[in-house]
Amino acid sequence: MLQLITILNRCHRFPGFVYQHARFSSDHKSIVIAVRPRKGSRAICSRCHQPAPGYDQLAERRFEFIPFWGFLVFLLYAMRRVDCRRCQAVVVEEVPWADGKRTLTKAYMLFLARWARRLSWKEPAEAFRTSWDLVFDAVEHVVTWGLEHRVLGQIDAIGVDEIQYAKGHKYLTLVYQIDLGITRLLWVGKERTTESFQGFFTIIGEEIASKIAFVCSDMWEPYLKVIRERCSEALHILDRFHIVAKMNKALDEVRAGESRRMALDGLAPVLKKSRWLLLKRQENLKDEQRFRLRDLLRYNLKSVRAYLLKEAFQQLWDYNSPAWAGKFLDEWCRQVMRSRIEPMKKIARSLRQHRELILNYFRAQKLLSSGVVEGLNNKAKVTMRKSYGFRTYRTLELALYHSLGKLPEPESAHEFF
Numbered sequence: 001m002l003q004l005i006t007i008l009n010r011c012h013r014f015p016g017f018v019y020q021h022a023r024f025s026s027d028h029k030s031i032v033i034a035v036r037p038r039k040g041s042r043a044i045c046s047r048c049h050q051p052a053p054g055y056d057q058l059a060e061r062r063f064e065f066i067p068f069w070g071f072l073v074f075l076l077y078a079m080r081r082v083d084c085r086r087c088q089a090v091v092v093e094e095v096p097w098a099d100g101k102r103t104l105t106k107a108y109m110l111f112l113a114r115w116a117r118r119l120s121w122k123e124p125a126e127a128f129r130t131s132w133d134l135v136f137d138a139v140e141h142v143v144t145w146g147l148e149h150r151v152l153g154q155i156d157a158i159g160v161d162e163i164q165y166a167k168g169h170k171y172l173t174l175v176y177q178i179d180l181g182i183t184r185l186l187w188v189g190k191e192r193t194t195e196s197f198q199g200f201f202t203i204i205g206e207e208i209a210s211k212i213a214f215v216c217s218d219m220w221e222p223y224l225k226v227i228r229e230r231c232s233e234a235l236h237i238l239d240r241f242h243i244v245a246k247m248n249k250a251l252d253e254v255r256a257g258e259s260r261r262m263a264l265d266g267l268a269p270v271l272k273k274s275r276w277l278l279l280k281r282q283e284n285l286k287d288e289q290r291f292r293l294r295d296l297l298r299y300n301l302k303s304v305r306a307y308l309l310k311e312a313f314q315q316l317w318d319y320n321s322p323a324w325a326g327k328f329l330d331e332w333c334r335q336v337m338r339s340r341i342e343p344m345k346k347i348a349r350s351l352r353q354h355r356e357l358i359l360n361y362f363r364a365q366k367l368l369s370s371g372v373v374e375g376l377n378n379k380a381k382v383t384m385r386k387s388y389g390f391r392t393y394r395t396l397e398l399a400l401y402h403s404l405g406k407l408p409e410p411e412s413a414h415e416f417f
């Protein structure tokens with residue numbers, strides 16, 4: 001135990017404090033390390049962060065430190081109070097290992113938060129014999145610090161995305177930076193209204209907003225409106241990923257409706273279990289699925305016709321020239337409008353209405369790495385699954401910033417693994 005104190009005093013030093021002695025708790029489950037102020041050092045006022053004359057000392061408190069050798073570890077320290085002339089009050093001192101009223105040390109919070117980024121929040125809580133609430137505190141501390149200390153710099157391109165996080169139309173608005181050099185989550189907003197997206201522009205300010213050159217979004221009208229207002233100079237691109245997602249949704253609607261109707265009419269259930277056959281790209285199907293798809297395509301069904309239209313649409317993305325892409329798009333929409341398949345016609349009408357924004361995809365193609373928004377969207381969904389069971393807005397907001405924000409971390413007195 002004496003050596004432990006030597007090691008700590010050498011490798012995990014706090015200026016103005018020393019580790020005094022360590023002992024096992026009476027149940028032998030934890031190690032308690034006593035800390036005291038270094039002789040002659042003055043206490044720091046936690047309000048103005050300046051040294052101040054001492055006033056009195058409070059009862060000893062425990063601060064939980066990173067566990068080691070299977071033992072829980074606590075620092076034991078009696079906080080001093082100072083009589084601060086600057087603040088004209090008696091204030092509790094500031095200590096370098098902890099933050100305000102939290103019971104975990106900063107080092108332990110950083111440690112837990114790093115594990116919580118890799119695993120679900122439940123796992124580190126169990127592995128290190130702490131609670132989910134304390135893991136939440138740890139992540140909150142690290143994310144708050146990171147948001148206060150991050151540098152926004154110049155932002156060339158942003159992508160805005162909506163994501164459903166609970167039943168009953170609960171959505172979040174996510175804004176990503178999608179520059180070639182850096183992709184990260186910049187902002188999380190509640191709902192998917194114009195107000196929620198406006199919040200992002202309030203945070204970054206006029207100056208940064210005015211320099212944004214590209215904005216990627218889906219066809220959600222509130223977003224389109226904000227982009228028109230706030231980024232009128234930027235090239236606004238309807239993202240390929242969002243268009244494909246919308247088309248798949250329409251196709252699924254056609255298939256589900258037709259399948260139900262056929263069941264009611266007592267027809268053979270040829271559409272049963274066909275969902276993924278129709279939604280997946282052909283090249284991603286296994287051999288057996290490909291045979292089944294070939295079978296299915298022989299039927300004269302609405303679902304089959306919608307599927308063929310969707311597959312034909314994929315060709316759009318092969319064009320390099322906006323003009324040729326435009327011609328293809330117009331022809332495709334004409335065909336769909338004659339199809340009498342209402343969900344697909346709805347898509348075609350919407351594509352026609354946003355024709356220019358879609359063609360901007362081809363105008364910007366060489367300048368943006370495509371698929372970025374889709375990749376980030378997938379990561380956001382994985383993060384949401386990991387916080388499953390605690391799906392409040394605040395939890396998700398923290399989890400998303402934590403795993404996708406590339407935030408700076410508070411510095412720690414020593415580097416642990």
Ligand SMILES: [Zn+2]
Nearest residue numbers: 045048084087
């Ligand atoms: Zn003060």
